[in-house]
Amino acid sequence: MLSLGAISYSLLQSLVAPALPDIQEATGASASAVSWILTSYLLAASVATPILGRLGDIHGKERVLFWVLVALAVGTLLSAVASSLPLLIAGRVIQGAAGGIFPLAFAILRDEFPRERVAGAIGMMSSLLGIGGGLGVVLAGVIVDNLSYHWLFWIPLVAIVLSAALTWRYIPESPVRAPGRINWTGAVLLSAGLSLLLLGVSQASTWGWGSPKTLAMIVVAVLVLIAWVRNETRTDEPLVDMRMMRIRGVWTTNVAALMVGVGLYTSFILIPQFVQEPTSTGYGFGSSVTAAGVFLLPSTIAMLVVGQFTGPIERRFGARASLIAGCVVTAVAYGMLAVAHTEHWEIYVASGLLGVGLGLSFAALANLIVVAVRQDQTGIATGMNTVMRTIGGAVGAQLAGTLLAGGVVAATGLPSEGAYTAGFLMCGGALVVAVLVSFGIPTRARVRAGIPVAAD
Secondary structure, X not given: OHHHHHHHHHHHHHHOHHHHHHHHHHHOOOHHHHOHHHHHHHHHHHHHHHHHHHHHHHHOHHHHHHHHHHHHHHHHHHHHHOOOHHHHHHHHHHHHHHHHHHHHXXXXXXXXXXXXXXHHHHHHHHHHHHHHHHHHHHHHHHHHHHOOOOHHHHHHHHHHHHHHHHHHHHOOOOOOOOOXXXXXXXXXXXXXXXXXXXXXXHOHHHHOOOOHHHHHHHHHHHHHHHHHHHHHHHOOOOOOOHHHHOOHHHHHHHHHHHHHHHHHHHHHHHHHHHHHXXXXXXXXXXXXXXXXXXXXXXXXXXXXXXXXXXXXXXXXHOHHHHHHHHHHHHHHHHHHHHHOOOOHHHHHHHHHHHHHXXXXXXXXXXXXXXXXXXHHHHHXXXXXXXXXXXXXXXXXXHHHHXXXXXXXXXXXXXXXXXXXXXXXXXXXXXXXXXXXXXOOOOOHHHHHHOOOOOOO
């Protein structure tokens, strides 16, 4: 039941991206305006996810999850019936605000499952973020080619409504609560800081990374986030306990999540765009939108398969080893894409390796956070980790866009092969950083020896 809601949300995250040209034509919007369909979703998800995780810790995860699914259904319905861009963006904002599904689901699994099944269940749930994202790219072309863009929302809406009904009827309310209230000053500061940061990053490829607008927005965002940290450390009931964020097992895992986010979300952009480039470029395959999505199918299948085995893998080797292995495999996949991308099979093999690596990494990230914090902190801690992945994805996507824009060949108006190679290497480099950071995460033996609630 939790998986049904999670896969619906993650589908909506990427399902729209390949259909943006069709939506632009149908609504008569400009290219810059239609990009807000993605940006608004990203901003709402980043702002709402940690707050909803904290609300679940305080008021009950099942109750909050149900209303989050109701909001997701409302936003999806609004998007499905929208024929104008402002209404569609409003629906996307409501959809993005449902990002709390994942931290709430992690917390419910930790509260309800037998201890020996928690790692596998959380691993499978976490991998759905990547599975749904890849599947969305695969299905988007098929839906838009045969139906209208409205069906990008009608189809997930059925699963969302069913998930909400099943959650209301069958998922028990969590017995674990964190007494307290929301620090709304902290919530406003965090929301403003994240919004400014992500808005600056998401517009960087348009404005330029060195433009005054981009730099000003990022600097103001940093100042607001510093003010948020000061507020959190001085209040008796913080939104995010800064002592928790200083735990070595938490901050190192969050940095790794930032780098892994670069690897996941950038693949949804680089690979389909690369294979859609015309054969006249000397490197592209001239694929259609539908055929381009198929190149990500091995990645989606691999993540689904790996997700089934994350429990035994982590019980045998530990979550840190799983994260390191996943990041290494993902870095190898990007290295292969950088040096071997002239044949279809090479893209398929690299895509499969991406799925294996990202499946292991995503499952491990959630479990590392869970074992590092108290049970009543699960929602907010995993919510912040999810936000770090989102920020990583936004930064990676914009850096890739900048590299492609900077590598446009004047004669064709298309990116050069070297621009794509630089994009693949950039992603591989991010995963190498994730490997190095992951070695600083406490091992399972040390966590069990006693440091889940104190700085290491």
